[in-house]
Amino acid sequence: MKKYHIHRDIRARALIFGLPVSFFAIQMLGVIASLLVIIFSFSFALIFGALMGNGLLYAVLLKLENRPDLLANPKVFPNAISNKKTNLLHYADEF
Numbered sequence: 001m002k003k004y005h006i007h008r009d010i011r012a013r014a015l016i017f018g019l020p021v022s023f024f025a026i027q028m029l030g031v032i033a034s035l036l037v038i039i040f041s042f043s044f045a046l047i048f049g050a051l052m053g054n055g056l057l058y059a060v061l062l063k064l065e066n067r068p069d070l071l072a073n074p075k076v077f078p079n080a081i082s083n084k085k086t087n088l089l090h091y092a093d094e095f
Contacts, residue, residue, distance in 0.1 A: 023061040030057045 016024040034050035064070055 017058075019058075019061055019065055023065060027054075027058060027061060030054055 013020055017027075019027060031054055034054055038047055038050055
């Protein structure tokens, strides 16, 4: 009788070659662009540069995946928004 294992990690993000799907799409765009450049202007230096560029892009995307704080945007808006008038004069509160 065939046994099936239980997949408990159902909420984990999908990874392709260690990259999330959005980063993998960026990697594939880089690969396709480098292939187009190699096809239309063939030279050995260009092939080597494309390989190095794709390797560097992959390393950068892996680093961004492992350290998401590098892309974190600082908070622009405050935690609470109030319509209370800011008045430094205390006589306005007396009435």
